[in-house]
Amino acid sequence: MTVLQSIILGILQGVAEFLPISSSGHLQLAQTLFGLEDVPLLFDVFLHLATLGAVCLFFWKKIWALLKCFGRWITRNNSKLDENPEADADDLLCKNDRAGRKTIIAIIISTIITGAMGIVTSKLIPEMGIKVICCGFLVTSALLICSAIIEKKRSEKTDDSAPKTEGVSILQSIVIGIMQGFGTLPGISRSGSTIAGSLFSKLDRKAAGDYSFIVSIPAILGAFLLEVKDLGEVSSSIGALPVIAGCIAAFVVGYLSLTFLMKLIRKGKLAWFAAYLIPVAILGIILL
Numbered sequence: 439m440t441v442l443q444s445i446i447l448g449i450l451q452g453v454a455e456f457l458p459i460s461s462s463g464h465l466q467l468a469q470t471l472f473g474l475e476d477v478p479l480l481f482d483v484f485l486h487l488a489t490l491g492a493v494c495l496f497f498w499k500k501i502w503a504l505l506k507c508f509g510r511w512i513t514r515n516n517s518k519l520d521e522n523p524e525a526d527a528d529d530l531l532c533k534n535d536r537a538g539r540k541t542i543i544a545i546i547i548s549t550i551i552t553g554a555m556g557i558v559t560s561k562l563i564p565e566m567g568i569k570v571i572c573c574g575f576l577v578t579s580a581l582l583i584c585s586a587i588i589e590k591k592r593s594e595k596t597d598d599s600a601p602k603t604e605g606v607s608i609l610q611s612i613v614i615g616i617m618q619g620f621g622t623l624p625g626i627s628r629s630g631s632t633i634a635g636s637l638f639s640k641l642d643r644k645a646a647g648d649y650s651f652i653v654s655i656p657a658i659l660g661a662f663l664l665e666v667k668d669l670g671e672v673s674s675s676i677g678a679l680p681v682i683a684g685c686i687a688a689f690v691v692g693y694l695s696l697t698f699l700m701k702l703i704r705k706g707k708l709a710w711f712a713a714y715l716i717p718v719a720i721l722g723i724i725l726l
Contacts, residue, residue, distance in 0.1 A: 452691025458630025507538030540605025555619025574625015
């Protein structure tokens with residue numbers, strides 16, 4: 439793999455990781471077009487780690503608020519957990535310790551479910567051809583369109599003045615964990631599936647976007663730990679410089695893509711990406 443190819447893959451990862459178009463599916467598609475059939479899976483995980491850095495930078499205040507909430511939770515009596523409201527009153531995930539505690543529990547539940555499903559899907563990934571991945575693009579498109587329709591109908595019936603539920607419920611965390619588990623399959627967008635699952639389970643639109651990316655942190659770290667055994671193979675088959683160049687490109691482009699996507703989520707425009715995924719999937723099925 440050349441440095442230029444690695445940078446292109448990094449840019450593709452930075453765009454596709456956050457926009458709901460499936461980064462893993464696009465990486466496999468690009469690697470096929472480049473003739474890079476034997477790239478270790480750990481290289482993809484490295485690119486995911488780079489975009490994870492973008493997530494941590496973008497959401498650092500929210501992550502820090504949850505960490506402080508967790509610290510107070512394990513060091514104080516339960517009766518005092520709600521005495522420390524966070525500064526951001528509009529943040530449904532961690533506006534106070536009650537909401538933060540629910541969100542932390544939800545992250546743990548979602549991660550356990552995703553991890554269990556990821557162990558199963560990781561055995562299927564090497565056997566998935568390009569046509570199957572393109573079918574995954576169609577599944578992602580259907581999820582985006584359905585979630586947009588459901589969310590729009592619900593917003594028309596919802597009173598904006600009514601108080602919104604704080605934190606993430608156990609049921610919502612289960613639904614989102616399952617959807618994120620499906621998102622580990624190439625062609626099915628992790629961000630698209632988790633945001634759709636959040637909206638399906640009636641989570642607020644802004645909170646759905648925030649939770650979708652925060653819950654990706656333990657999932658991506660877990661995937662890295664599962665593949666870290668192949669570190670030597672990455673060094674020998676690709677080299678350090680292409681990996682570093684690809685990660686830098688993924689981090690920078692990823693941060694910009696995340697900033698753009700969060701604006702679209704709040705406007706309810708995710709279904710737009712189906713207009714891109716559907717023709718790409720059809721062309722991929724016919725031509726590849």
